[in-house]
Amino acid sequence: ETVSVIGLGYIGLPTAAVLAARKKKVIGVDINPQAVETINRGEIHIVEPDLDIVVHAAVSEGWLRATTQPEPADAFLIAVPTPFIDGHQPDLTYIKAASKAIAPVLKKGDLVILESTSPVGATEDLSEWLAEARPDLTFPQSHGEASDIRIAHCPERVLPGHVLRELVQNDRVVGGMTPRCSEAAVALYKTFVEGDCIVTNARTAEMCKLTENSFRDVNIAFANELSIICDRLAINVWELIRLANHHPRVNILKPGPGVGGHCIAVDPWFIVAKTPEEARLIRTARDVNDGKPRWVLDKVDTAVGKFLSEHPSKTAKDVTIACFGLAFKPDIDDLRESPALAIAQEIASTNPGLTLVIEPNIDELPAAKLDRCELVETQYALENADIIVMLVDHKPFKIIAPQQLQGRYLVDSRGIWTD
Numbered sequence: 001e002t003v004s005v006i007g008l009g010y011i012g013l014p015t016a017a018v019l020a021a022r023k024k025k026v027i028g029v030d031i032n033p034q035a036v037e038t039i040n041r042g043e044i045h046i047v048e049p050d051l052d053i054v055v056h057a058a059v060s061e062g063w064l065r066a067t068t069q070p071e072p073a074d075a076f077l078i079a080v081p082t083p084f085i086d087g088h089q090p091d092l093t094y095i096k097a098a099s100k101a102i103a104p105v106l107k108k109g110d111l112v113i114l115e116s117t118s119p120v121g122a123t124e125d126l127s128e129w130l131a132e133a134r135p136d137l138t139f140p141q142s143h144g145e146a147s148d149i150r151i152a153h154c155p156e157r158v159l160p161g162h163v164l165r166e167l168v169q170n171d172r173v174v175g176g177m178t179p180r181c182s183e184a185a186v187a188l189y190k191t192f193v194e195g196d197c198i199v200t201n202a203r204t205a206e207m208c209k210l211t212e213n214s215f216r217d218v219n220i221a222f223a224n225e226l227s228i229i230c231d232r233l234a235i236n237v238w239e240l241i242r243l244a245n246h247h248p249r250v251n252i253l254k255p256g257p258g259v260g261g262h263c264i265a266v267d268p269w270f271i272v273a274k275t276p277e278e279a280r281l282i283r284t285a286r287d288v289n290d291g292k293p294r295w296v297l298d299k300v301d302t303a304v305g306k307f308l309s310e311h312p313s314k315t316a317k318d319v320t321i322a323c324f325g326l327a328f329k330p331d332i333d334d335l336r337e338s339p340a341l342a343i344a345q346e347i348a349s350t351n352p353g354l355t356l357v358i359e360p361n362i363d364e365l366p367a368a369k370l371d372r373c374e375l376v377e378t379q380y381a382l383e384n385a386d387i388i389v390m391l392v393d394h395k396p397f398k399i400i401a402p403q404q405l406q407g408r409y410l411v412d413s414r415g416i417w418t419d
C-alpha cells in the first residue's frame with residue numbers, strides 16, 4: 001500500500017515521516033521544488049524537534065520520497081494551508097489545487113483524506129472538484145457506499161513543538177463521507193496512531209477542529225479581557241487568576257499580548273464566515289484578542305510618557321525601548337502571525353529613540369519593518385533599556401532577577417515579572 005501526502009509543511013511532512021517510519025511506502029508531494037530537494041537529501045525545511053532524524057531515516061531507508069508531481073497511490077492525505085482572504089473568508093485555493101493535481105492519478109478503490117483545517121462543507125467541495133475532474137469515477141456524494149473513491153476529513157490537532165509525539169498519541173476524529181469512508185481512513189491512521197480513532201461524519205469532523213481552536217480562543221479572550229479590566233481597577237490580574245483558579249471548576253488561561261500562530265487566530269473566522277449572525281461570542285473573542293496588541297502599545301506609550309516626565313532633561317530621542325521576545329509563543333522560533341512581532345515592529349517604526357529586540361531563538365531579525373532595531377543579548381538590553389516590554393515568556397527571561405529590572409519602566413504583557 002502506498003500513501004501520498006500532498007503538502008509537506010508543518011503537518012504533512014511529520015505525518016509522511018511517521019507513516020514511513022511504520023514502513024509504509026510514502027510519496028510526498030509539494031509544489032515547492034526546494035522543499036522537495038531538501039527532503040530527498042534527508043533534510044528538513046521547517047523547525048520541529050526531532051523531525052530531522054525521522055525524515056533522514058525514512059529517506060535513507062527508502063520509505064519516503066518527495067516529488068513535485070503527484071503519482072498513483074492507494075491513499076492521498078491532503079495537508080495544505082487554508083488561510084483566509086479579505087473579510088476573513090476561508091480561502092480554499094490550495095485544497096482546490098491539490099484536488100486538481102491528484103485527480104488524474106486517482107483509481108478505483110483509492111482513499112482521499114482531507115487533513116487541512118477547513119470550513120464546514122469543504123470535504124464535500126473537495127469531492128465535487130474531484131468528481132468534476134474524473135467523470136469516469138464515482139464519488140460518495142452521488143454513489144454513497146458504492147462509490148469508487150472514499151473520502152474523509154480527519155483534522156490534525158498537533159501542537160507545534162510536540163508534533164511527533166502528538167501525531168502518535170492524540171486521539172483522532174475521523175469523519176468519512178460515508179461509514180465505509182470512515183472505516184478506510186481509520187485503517188490507515190491505525191498504522192501509526194496510538195490514541196483512539198473516533199468516527200463521525202465529515203461535517204462534524206470539520207466543525208470539531210474549528211470548535212477546539214475557538215474554545216481556546218474564547219478562553220484566551222476571557223483572560224485578555226480580564227487583564228484589561230484589572231488594569232483599570234488597579235488589581236494584579238495574575239494574582240487574581242491564581243486565586244480564581246483555586247475554585248475546583250475554574251481554569252482561566254493566561255493573558256498575553258494577543259493570539260498568534262496560524263490556527264487559533266484563523267480557525268474561529270471559518271465558523272463566523274459560515275454563520276455570521278449566530279457566531280457572536282466567537283467573533284467577539286477574535287476582536288478582543290486582535291485588539292490586545294494595540295492595548296500593549298498604548299501601555300508602552302504611557303510608560304514612555306512617564307519616563308519623560310520623570311526625566312525632564314531627556315527627549316523622546318533619548319528613550320531606549322527593549323522588546324523581550326518576538327515568537328508567537330514561548331520557547332519556539334516561529335514568528336508567523338506573532339503579536340509580539342507586530343508590537344515590536346510598531347515600536348520600531350514609531351520610536352524615535354533606540355529599539356532593542358531580544359529573541360534567544362533566532363540568529364537574525366526578519367527584515368520586515370525591523371530595520372531600525374538591534375537584536376541584542378538579554379544582559380545588554382537590561383543594562384541599556386529605559387523601557388522594558390515583556391512580550392514572550394521564553395524560559396531564559398523567566399530567570400531574570402528582579403534587581404536587574406530595578407529603575408526600568410516595565411510593560412509586562414505576560415506577567416512573568418509582575419506575577
Ligand code: SAJ
Nearest residue numbers: 157158159212213216253254256259260261263264328329
Ligand atoms: N496563548 C495565550 N494564553 C494562553 C495560551 C495561549 O495568550 O493561556 C497564546 C499563545 O501565546 C499563542 C496563541 O495563544 O500566541 C496560540 O498558542 P497555543 O499554544 O494555544 O496554540 P497553537 O496555535 O500552537 O496550537 C493550537 C492547538 N490547539 C489547541 O490547543 C485547541 C493545537 O492542538 C492545534 O493542533 C493547533 O492550534 C492547530 O494546528 O490548529
